[in-house]
Amino acid sequence: MGRAPCCSKVGLHRGPWTPREDTLLTKYIQSHGEGHWRSLPKKAGLLRCGKSCRLRWMNYLRPDIKRGNITPDEDDLIIRLHSLLGNRWSLIAGRLPGRTDNEIKNYWNTHLSKRLRSQGTDPDTHKKLSKPMLQDLKKGAKTKSNNNKNNKQHKSKPNIQTENPKVHTPKPTRFTSLSLARNDSFESNTCNTVSQSSSHGGEGGLAIDVVDVPWSSFKDGHNDEVGFLVGEDEEHDLVNGSDFECQSYLPTADHSLEKLYEEYLQLLKTDDDQAQFDFFAESIVI
DNA sequence: AAATGATCCAACCGCGGGAGG
DNA sequence: TCCTCCCGCGGTTGGATCATT
Incomplete structure (x- = not known):
């Protein structure tokens, strides 16, 4: 049945x-x-x-959705988190404030996986592609004989299933999300309470898990990337104009976040040390 | 300007798993 | 322990849009 x-x-x-x-x-x-x-x-x-x-x-x-303009920092973060977590888009999205799993999934399929391929990296395994595969890729790029629909990238994935080991991780709390308890009034949880409440999972309160904040959000000069970007266009004015007042939220209180980000930057500089990065990423995932 | 191909992304689908009775 | 309901996730689809011929 x-x-x-x-x-x-x-x-x-x-x-x-x-x-x-x-x-x-x-x-x-x-x-x-x-x-x-x-x-x-x-x-x-x-x-x-x-x-x-x-x-x-x-x-x-959702009022905290940030659409488009994925920054290079976010790119890098997505790639690295993908190498660690695989296609766990919701987990990856949980590390990127204002980004949805669907957006990241689409962005990965349309941009990042291609970029990795062009750089000679298998987007599934994050390992260097072998020469024959690279040649195939070059051939594939030149031939346009395939039917459009069948030529879509996500359909043309090789059958080689990536061995993405199941990583058991607790659900991340979206940093900017309004974790509303069911039946709670939305209005009672508007952004202006952010600075007042950080009850973790408390009923009706905003659950802001400061440990869960991605480093890229707090980089100097990228502050405009953070926060509740409401109503990017006029279509969303119904939201923008009423209950969703707060336009930005910078959690400056916790300086450990800056340290985290600094640490992240250091790891980026030592790009070849994947294991170190993985350890670092793992430590904040949990 | 029209036709065709390529790309993007919003939305749908089916499944797994947690919660509660 | 089993069953049902519901939510959330990842994979996939298809229409809109852009680029090329």
């Missing part, structure tokens, strides 16, 4: 979200908080599957 669908598909909207749907979802979550995705669409007046609502919120509407 197959698994029952997550919800009845009959009469439900699919595909791209309309501004009106975005508004409905945002308003609802603002007043009722996240969670209860299954029943949310009905209550919010949306003809959408709960999963779809969750995805839309998580990947697009």
Whole structure:
């Protein structure tokens, strides 16, 4: 017997979200908080599957989402974390404030894996590609005979499954995320409480795990990369204009973070010492 | 300017696992 | 212990957009 669908598909909207749907979802979550995705669409007046609502919120509407302009530091961090964690996009995203697993996954598939290949590195194993494989790559780059769809990078992955050992790690807490307890009002957890509360997992409080902050966020001159970037464009003004006031949050209180970042920079300089980096990364993952 | 190919990314799908009864 | 419900994750798809011919 197959698994029952997550919800009845009959009469439900699919595909791209309309501004009106975005508004409905945002308003609802603002007043009722996240969670209860299954029943949310009905209550919010949306003809959408709960999963779809969750995805839309998580990947697009959330106030702390930072979109586009992935910095070289973030690039580097993604590559290194990928070498350590494999395709655990949510874990990797947890290290990059404002980035979603979907965005990182897409960015990896469309940019980083290509770049690594072009540099002679297997993006799956992070090891140097053998010469025959490199030649194949060059050939492949020249031939355009393949069908477009079949030529997509993520489909053309070799069947060699990478041995990504299962790394059992606790779920990271997204640094800028508003960890809302279910049923908690969104408004009661707006950003202006960030500096007041750092209860870890406490009900209704903001869970800000300072240990979980990626180093790249605190590099000098990159402060503009940090924080809640709300409403990049006018489409998001409904969010920007109301409850999501705080535009930036710099956790200057914890200077150990700066030390962490300094340490990270040092490791970057000694680029060939992967084991050392891994150890360092592991130490902050947990 | 039109046709074709290539790329990007939002959204969907199915599965695994945790929570609770 | 088993079962069901629900959430979250990673893989995949397909439409939109950009680039090239």
